Structure formats: structure tokens, C-alpha cells
Amino acid sequence: MNSHVTAGTPAIRPPEFRQPSLPGPVGARTVRAAVAFSLAALNLRIAVASLSPVLSEVEHDEHLSSFGAGALSTVPVVCFGAFAFLAPRLTRRFGPHHLLWYALLALTGGIVLRSAPGVAALFGGTLVAGAAIAVGNVLMPQIIKHDFAGRAGLMLGLYSLALSGGAALAAGVVVPLESATGWGWRQVLALWAVPSLAAALAWLPELLLPERRSPDRREPAAVRQDRTAAPAPAPGALWRDRTAWAVTLYMGLQSLGYYAVLSWLPTLLQDHGMSDGRAGWMLSFSSFPGMAASFAAPWVQQRLRPAFLAPLSAAALCATGFAGLLASPVSPVYLWMTALGLGQGLAIGLALGYIVARSPDAHHTGRLSTMAQGVGYLIACLGPLGLGLLHSASGGWTVPVVVLLGVLVAQTAAAYGASRDRHILAPS
Incomplete structure (x- = not known):
């Protein structure tokens, strides 16, 4: 069965998204x-x-x-x-x-x-x-x-x-x-x-x-x-597609949070009295639950229904970590780093999965990947720069972390469109 959506054809959910496809023999x-x-x-x-x-x-x-x-x-x-x-x-x-x-x-x-x-x-x-x-x-x-x-x-x-x-x-x-x-x-x-x-x-x-x-x-x-x-889209068509923009914004906003944390988390913990070595270790520690969550993301995306629950769960985990860093950054820090690692790992896995799942074929995947990662990483570079400026202007970390919580709200809104089971450029 041809799962690709062509102009004038109603959008049909591809069979491989209804249930896991059965892989062929591994050679x-x-x-x-x-x-x-x-x-x-x-x-x-x-x-x-x-x-x-x-x-x-x-x-x-x-x-x-x-x-x-x-x-x-x-x-x-x-x-x-x-x-x-x-x-x-x-x-x-x-x-x-x-x-x-x-x-x-x-x-x-x-x-x-x-x-x-x-x-x-x-x-x-x-x-x-x-x-x-x-x-x-x-x-x-x-x-x-x-x-x-x-x-x-x-x-x-x-x-x-x-x-x-x-x-x-x-x-x-x-x-x-x-x-x-x-x-x-x-x-x-x-x-x-x-x-x-x-x-x-x-x-x-x-x-x-x-x-x-x-x-x-x-x-x-x-x-x-x-x-x-699948027919090639008209020039500029992808840039007018709501699903493509939802995937792009989700990729960009979750990357903004990731690179902001990567750049400034050790400094935040050091400013609250943690030693340099331990602060660096906490950043490394958060990557371990993140690795597990990112590996599991495709299965979570495929099996958790409704589909919006997966990115909502990722945002809730990140929010738990950020809220903990606001309330008590040093004491139960392993709890906050575990929640943050799980949330960010799940989010990047979902973002990459949406690029593949929302495309009818490899050619369109390349087009969507270019848009999502090109625009997305330009959005992401605002994270390290913006957080540093907010920290300097406010003299502390409360305002920067509150802003990261606000980014999570926008990220979750983008996920609503990105998680919908439809291809880019499909008829409405």
C-alpha cells in the first residue's frame, strides 16, 4: 500500500504508525x-x-x-x-x-x-x-x-x-x-x-x-x-505548512533549553555554593537518564496515546527540574538532575522522531530536516546568550530559570501540532 499523501488525496495514517512494523531479516x-x-x-x-x-x-x-x-x-x-x-x-x-x-x-x-x-x-x-x-x-x-x-x-x-x-x-x-x-x-x-x-x-x-x-x-x-x-512540493510550500512549523519550533525550543542548561548549569550550582568539580559532575550525571530517555523516545512516541502525552511528559519532567533549581538547588540536586535529564532526553528523541514521522519519504524528510534543524538551531543559540544576559541584568538566577519555564510552555504548545499523526503538506 502506498502510504504517501498526494495532492487531492485525503490524508491517511500510514500503516507503519498504527502498529510497529515488522522488520525483515537482519543481514x-x-x-x-x-x-x-x-x-x-x-x-x-x-x-x-x-x-x-x-x-x-x-x-x-x-x-x-x-x-x-x-x-x-x-x-x-x-x-x-x-x-x-x-x-x-x-x-x-x-x-x-x-x-x-x-x-x-x-x-x-x-x-x-x-x-x-x-x-x-x-x-x-x-x-x-x-x-x-x-x-x-x-x-x-x-x-x-x-x-x-x-x-x-x-x-x-x-x-x-x-x-x-x-x-x-x-x-x-x-x-x-x-x-x-x-x-x-x-x-x-x-x-x-x-x-x-x-x-x-x-x-x-x-x-x-x-x-x-x-x-x-x-x-x-x-x-x-x-x-x-510523492510529488515535490512547490517552492516555499513547506515554509507555509503548519505541521512543518510545529516540528521546527519544537526542535528549536527544546534545543534552546538544552544548550542553555549545558552552558550555565555548572555556574548556577557554583553560585549556590557547590564546588566546581561537583557542579561539573552534576551536568555529566544528567546525561545518563537523558541517554535512557532519548533511546526510549521512539517507542514512547509510537505507543503512548494520545500522542500529545509524550511531549507533555517531557515538559513536566523539565519543569520539575527547573522548579527544583529555583526552590532548593543544592540539597536534593540528584533528583532535579534526574528529572531534567529525563525530560530533555525525551524531548530531543521526540523532536528527531517527528522529523521522520511527519515526512512521507526520504526526500521530504531531508527538506523537513533542513528546515527544522536550520531554523531550530538558530533559535537554540539564543539560549546560552539570552540566559547569560538575563543573569547579568538581574544579578541572580531566578529570572533566567523562570524564563526557561516560560519556554517550556511555548515548547509544549508547538508539540501539540508536531505530535499530530499527519504528514507535512497533506491536505487539511
């Missing part, structure tokens, strides 16, 4: 592709998360101002949004699988460049790495939709888990590795080029498959098949 090729995909996903947050623990050292050694250090930590998030809009044109030129390989190579080069002496290399390498990750962010949902259609839930779970796991790994081991080896921050940050290069090598066999070596690289057969299944 060596599928397992190899899944492992290579997961390795690639693991590297899409490492370059960002590895910088935060040594940012004060970088600031001191490179004689950066507070504004310069804040700009350095914000550059990757801005890149995630700005460079996402280049992904569709590059995909048409190279194909999604070749482009992901090029992005992993560029990420490796950016990490190495970032570790070279000089402020120009520091910012230039960060820019290259952020641009490469931006392209990878857009491609991953599209590849899931096309290559793993029968196992989309599992692969979305692995994708979300790899993103969270990569961030937790980098944030957790950079400082201990620095202490154990006696190396400086440049050498330790340069080490993260090894897993990105390993991911590129693991992805290389995917480019050697017969269907990937089509003479017409600009228009791979897989993309042509997707475009025959």
Missing part, C-alpha cells in the same frame, strides 16, 4: 550499516561537548575576553543552524551517503585545525567542525528514513543515544584525560579527531555499494525513487 550488510551510522552519530556532539570542560583554560591561554569565550562556545550552535541550509544543495550534488562521508572528513580536519596554535585556528577549526556537524545533523534523519525504513524506531533510538552518549563521553573524560596524560588542552582536544576519522572509515563501505556508485552522482537512484513516490 550482515544491515548490521554493518547500522554500526557505521551509529559511529557517525556519536561524533555529532563530541567536538562541542569536549570544549566546555576546558573553556576556562582556553580563555586564559588565548587571552580571550568573557565575550570571546562565550562567542567561541556559541559558534557551533550558530553553525548548526546556518550551515544546515546548505545541506539540500550539497545532497543533490553528491548524494546523502557520499556527503556524510565528506562531512566526517571535514569534521576531522576542523578538530585538528582547532587545536593548532592561534586564535584564528581556534575559531576557524570550530567553524569548520560546526559546519560539518550541521550537514550531518540534516542527513541523519533522511538516511534513517531511506536505509532503515523497517527499523526506523530502533535507529532513531540509537541515533538519539549516540548523540547523548558522545556528549557525555567527551564532557566526562576531557579533564581526567588531561590530568592523566599531563597534556595541554590542545593535545587532548586533538584526540577527538581519532573517533571522527574512524567513523569516516567505517562509513566508507557504504559508498562502495553498487547503488551508491551510480554514474549520475548528482541525482542518485534512491532519491529519484523517493521523488516518484
Whole structure:
């Protein structure tokens, strides 16, 4: 049965959303592709998360101002949004699988460049790495939709888990590795080029498959098949679609909260008397429940009814964490970090899942992924900057945290449209 919605046809719920689809047999090729995909996903947050623990050292050694250090930590998030809009044109030129390989190579080069002496290399390498990750962010949902259609839930779970796991790994081991080896921050940050290069090598066999070596690289057969299944939208149509905007706003608002917490949570806890080491550990600790929640998100999205309960639960968990940080930030801090980690992990898993579920095919998934992550991450970069400005203006953390609670209200409103079981560009 053709599950795609065409113009003039009533919107029909695709069969795979009524109940879990039954996957076909798992072969060596599928397992190899899944492992290579997961390795690639693991590297899409490492370059960002590895910088935060040594940012004060970088600031001191490179004689950066507070504004310069804040700009350095914000550059990757801005890149995630700005460079996402280049992904569709590059995909048409190279194909999604070749482009992901090029992005992993560029990420490796950016990490190495970032570790070279000089402020120009520091910012230039960060820019290259952020641009490469931006392209990878857009491609991953599209590849899931096309290559793993029968196992989309599992692969979305692995994708979300790899993103969270990569961030937790980098944030957790950079400082201990620095202490154990006696190396400086440049050498330790340069080490993260090894897993990105390993991911590129693991992805290389995917480019050697017969269907990937089509003479017409600009228009791979897989993309042509997707475009025959559902008509291409008119230019600008996606930007007028309410479902697309709901998915985009949900992606952006939940990312705003995540990057705000990532940037400022340790400082908030330190200002309330917690030691630097313990404050950094609490940020790392929150990633563990977050990893579990992000992995479970596709199943929660598929089975919890009505569908709006899943994002509502994510918002309620985040609100519990924020409220706890307002009332008593230090005493039962593990409770607040567990709630916050679960809520934010579930939210990112749902956001990525909506990109896949609201698209009729891989081509439309790529279009929606570009819009949701391009606009979404530009929204998200307001989190670290805005929270810092609010903290400076108010002289405390009450106003910034209350604003984050307000963002949760807007996030939940966007989730109402994003969680509706309909495709983008479907007739009303």
C-alpha cells in the first residue's frame, strides 16, 4: 500500500504508525550499516561537548575576553543552524551517503585545525567542525528514513543515544584525560579527531555499494525513487505548512533549553555554593537518564496515546527540574538532575522522531530536516546568550530559570501540532 499523501488525496495514517512494523531479516550488510551510522552519530556532539570542560583554560591561554569565550562556545550552535541550509544543495550534488562521508572528513580536519596554535585556528577549526556537524545533523534523519525504513524506531533510538552518549563521553573524560596524560588542552582536544576519522572509515563501505556508485552522482537512484513516490512540493510550500512549523519550533525550543542548561548549569550550582568539580559532575550525571530517555523516545512516541502525552511528559519532567533549581538547588540536586535529564532526553528523541514521522519519504524528510534543524538551531543559540544576559541584568538566577519555564510552555504548545499523526503538506 502506498502510504504517501498526494495532492487531492485525503490524508491517511500510514500503516507503519498504527502498529510497529515488522522488520525483515537482519543481514550482515544491515548490521554493518547500522554500526557505521551509529559511529557517525556519536561524533555529532563530541567536538562541542569536549570544549566546555576546558573553556576556562582556553580563555586564559588565548587571552580571550568573557565575550570571546562565550562567542567561541556559541559558534557551533550558530553553525548548526546556518550551515544546515546548505545541506539540500550539497545532497543533490553528491548524494546523502557520499556527503556524510565528506562531512566526517571535514569534521576531522576542523578538530585538528582547532587545536593548532592561534586564535584564528581556534575559531576557524570550530567553524569548520560546526559546519560539518550541521550537514550531518540534516542527513541523519533522511538516511534513517531511506536505509532503515523497517527499523526506523530502533535507529532513531540509537541515533538519539549516540548523540547523548558522545556528549557525555567527551564532557566526562576531557579533564581526567588531561590530568592523566599531563597534556595541554590542545593535545587532548586533538584526540577527538581519532573517533571522527574512524567513523569516516567505517562509513566508507557504504559508498562502495553498487547503488551508491551510480554514474549520475548528482541525482542518485534512491532519491529519484523517493521523488516518484510523492510529488515535490512547490517552492516555499513547506515554509507555509503548519505541521512543518510545529516540528521546527519544537526542535528549536527544546534545543534552546538544552544548550542553555549545558552552558550555565555548572555556574548556577557554583553560585549556590557547590564546588566546581561537583557542579561539573552534576551536568555529566544528567546525561545518563537523558541517554535512557532519548533511546526510549521512539517507542514512547509510537505507543503512548494520545500522542500529545509524550511531549507533555517531557515538559513536566523539565519543569520539575527547573522548579527544583529555583526552590532548593543544592540539597536534593540528584533528583532535579534526574528529572531534567529525563525530560530533555525525551524531548530531543521526540523532536528527531517527528522529523521522520511527519515526512512521507526520504526526500521530504531531508527538506523537513533542513528546515527544522536550520531554523531550530538558530533559535537554540539564543539560549546560552539570552540566559547569560538575563543573569547579568538581574544579578541572580531566578529570572533566567523562570524564563526557561516560560519556554517550556511555548515548547509544549508547538508539540501539540508536531505530535499530530499527519504528514507535512497533506491536505487539511
